[in-house]
Amino acid sequence: GAGVSQSPRYKVAKRGQDVALRCDPISGHVSLFWYQQALGQGPEFLTYFQNEAQLDKSGLPSDRFFAERPEGSVSTLKIQRTQQEDSAVYLCASGLSRQVNTEAFFGQGTRLTVV
Amino acid sequence: DAKTTQPNSMESNEEEPVHLPCNHSTISGTDYIHWYRQLPSQGPEYVIHGLTSNVNNRMASLAIAEDRKSSTLILHRATLRDAAAYYCILRDRGSGSARQLTFGSGTQLTVLP
Numbered sequence: 246g247a248g249v250s251q252s253p254r255y256k257v258a259k260r261g262q263d264v265a266l267r268c269d270p271i272s273g274h275v276s277l278f279w280y281q282q283a284l285g286q287g288p289e290f291l292t293y294f295q296n297e298a299q300l301d302k303s304g305l306p307s308d309r310f311f312a313e314r315p316e317g318s319v320s321t322l323k324i325q326r327t328q329q330e331d332s333a334v335y336l337c338a339s340g341l342s343r344q345v346n347t348e349a350f351f352g353q354g355t356r357l358t359v360v
Numbered sequence: 361d362a363k364t365t366q367p368n369s370m371e372s373n374e375e376e377p378v379h380l381p382c383n384h385s386t387i388s389g390t391d392y393i394h395w396y397r398q399l400p401s402q403g404p405e406y407v408i409h410g411l412t413s414n415v416n417n418r419m420a421s422l423a424i425a426e427d428r429k430s431s432t433l434i435l436h437r438a439t440l441r442d443a444a445a446y447y448c449i450l451r452d453r454g455s456g457s458a459r460q461l462t463f464g465s466g467t468q469l470t471v472l473p
Contacts, residue, residue: 278460287463288404316418325382336403349461
């Protein structure tokens with residue numbers, strides 16, 4: 246497809262369960278971002294990759310959150326031992342370059358509900 | 361990134377122009393002004409961006425104040441599909457790392473039929 250694809254679209258996890266969220270960016274895009282969006286709030290930055298290198302993970306809320314992009318394309322956000330406060334929409338975005346005068350393309354997000 | 365201030369909500373009538381304001385009094389000379397919008401149950405989508413001069417594209421226009429401390433996103437003819445949260449974001453081309461988009465709480469636009 247032409248856009249950023251995220252899977253699954255919806256995930257329900259029991260508290261304490263591990264989850265993995267997948268992001269397929271637009272082919273050839275160098276930059277990849279993960280965001281967390283709580284209900285009624287704007288997206289909050291989690292982490293950033295330039296190709297396979299994770300250059301910024303300052304937004305990850307705890308060491309239970311881990312992201313990887315081993316071959317510089319598909320990325321996975323993993324949350325270990327999920328808690329109720331992890332319930333949110335997780336958004337992935339990709340960009341053609343690092344330049345700030347270019348646009349970021351977002352996926353539709355994965356809605357995670359921890360019960 | 362410098363902070364932006366937007367009204368929490370605005371209403372507009374269908375087929376009328378909409379002016380969405382954004383204040384960014386602490387903007388630096390290297391900050392680009394970006395606008396994104398987020399329709400219900402969708403990811404954010406790019407609308408427009410500019411640095412100093414006014415900008416037009418097929419979606420909207422961006423009017424930037426001469427001192428760059430404020431800007432206005434203009435939708436020339438609102439449709440029901442334009443109902444969304446609109447985010448005004450500053451991106452510093454001089455920052456050294458991720459240059460991520462820093463979203464605030466945005467303006468929720470309601471379009472009335």
